Amino acid sequence: KAGVTQTPRYLIKTRGQQVTLSCSPISGHRSVSWYQQTPGQGLQFLFEYFSETQRNKGNFPGRFSGRQFSNSRSEMNVSTLELGDSALYLCASSLLGGYQETQYFGPGTRLLVL
Amino acid sequence: EDQVTQSPEALRLQEGESSSLNCSYTVSGLRGLFWYRQDPGKGPEFLFTLYSAGEEKEKERLKATLTKKESFLHITAPKPEDSATYLCAVQAVGGSYIPTFGRGTSLIVHP
Numbered sequence: 353k354a355g356v357t358q359t360p361r362y363l364i365k366t367r368g369q370q371v372t373l374s375c376s377p378i379s380g381h382r383s384v385s386w387y388q389q390t391p392g393q394g395l396q397f398l399f400e401y402f403s404e405t406q407r408n409k410g411n412f413p414g415r416f417s418g419r420q421f422s423n424s425r426s427e428m429n430v431s432t433l434e435l436g437d438s439a440l441y442l443c444a445s446s447l448l449g450g451y452q453e454t455q456y457f458g459p460g461t462r463l464l465v466l
Numbered sequence: 467e468d469q470v471t472q473s474p475e476a477l478r479l480q481e482g483e484s485s486s487l488n489c490s491y492t493v494s495g496l497r498g499l500f501w502y503r504q505d506p507g508k509g510p511e512f513l514f515t516l517y518s519a520g521e522e523k524e525k526e527r528l529k530a531t532l533t534k535k536e537s538f539l540h541i542t543a544p545k546p547e548d549s550a551t552y553l554c555a556v557q558a559v560g561g562s563y564i565p566t567f568g569r570g571t572s573l574i575v576h577p
Contacts, residue, residue: 356509385564395510395553395567408564442509451497451563452517457509 354379356445356458364464370431373461375443377424381456383407383449384426386418389440389460401426402449430463438465468493468558472568479575482543487552487571490536495559499537501530502553504570510553513539544575 357376365371377384385408386398397410401420418428424445430437440462444455469492479485491499498517502510514523516532523530527548529540539552551572555565 358509394569395555397564400564408562410564440507444509449563451557452515453563454500454512454515455565456512457502459509460507462507 356443356456358441358443358458358461360461361459362462362464364466365433366466367433367435369433370429371433371463372427372429373441373443373463375426375428375445375458377426377443377445378456381445381447382424383446383453384420384424385444385446385449385455386426386428387442387444388412389442390438395442398428400449407449433465435465438463468556468566470554470556470566470568472552472554472571474571475569476572477574479541479544479573481545481575481577484540484542484544486541487539487573488536489539489554489568491554491556492535493556493558493566496534497557497559497563498565499532500555500557500565501537501539502555504551504553506551513552541573544573546575546577549573549575 359374383402385400400408404420420426440460442460443458446453473488501513504510514530519534551570553570555567
């Protein structure tokens with residue numbers, strides 16, 4: 353069974369631009385979560401989608417948004433990029449999302465904002 | 467607020483030198499505790515899930531144990547390929563099922 357895939361793997365943008373990252377979950381998984389990982393803050397939860405609806409949201413500004421499509425694929429968008437948005441963005445999928453379910457992570461998208 | 471603290475932050479071992487990584491947590495009640503391994507520039511790879519105190523799970527040179535306040539990841543006779551960052555995450559009772567992650571322990575095993 354194919355794992356979680358993320359595209360692109362690497363991205364370089366300049367301040368003020370916007371970016372869209374894509375995530376395809378494991379086949380059959382309907383819950384998709386997004387995380388930001390930086391050396392200083394570790395793994396921080398952005399949001400979770402299930403059945404095309406945002407079900408949980410972390411403590412990030414409104415510049416960070418996402419959506420999920422009917423095939424469970426998800427995208428996240430960051431508008432008006434700031435230098436501090438440079439990070440590894442990770443997508444994780446699970447069957448339904450819920451207690452005691454394991455999240456499986458993709459390889460991540462490395463975003464560098466100049 | 468749920469808290470997960472991993473120690474040490476970094477650990478250097480010689481090949482064959484066994485050791486343990488610690489994950490202590492403060493939650494109202496534990497639903498599940500997860501261990502992941504993360505190689506540089508890659509996404510976390512799932513290792514174990516533990517649900518209740520006293521539970522143990524093993525995989526090759528790794529063994530995870532759980533008490534009411536902490537979990538240990540024991541590494542027996544490590545090899546250089548065990549070098550990675552090990553992350554711990556918890557799901558708490560009564561809160562969101564979104565897991566809270568620790569900062570991780572960076573392990574380097576020298577040949």
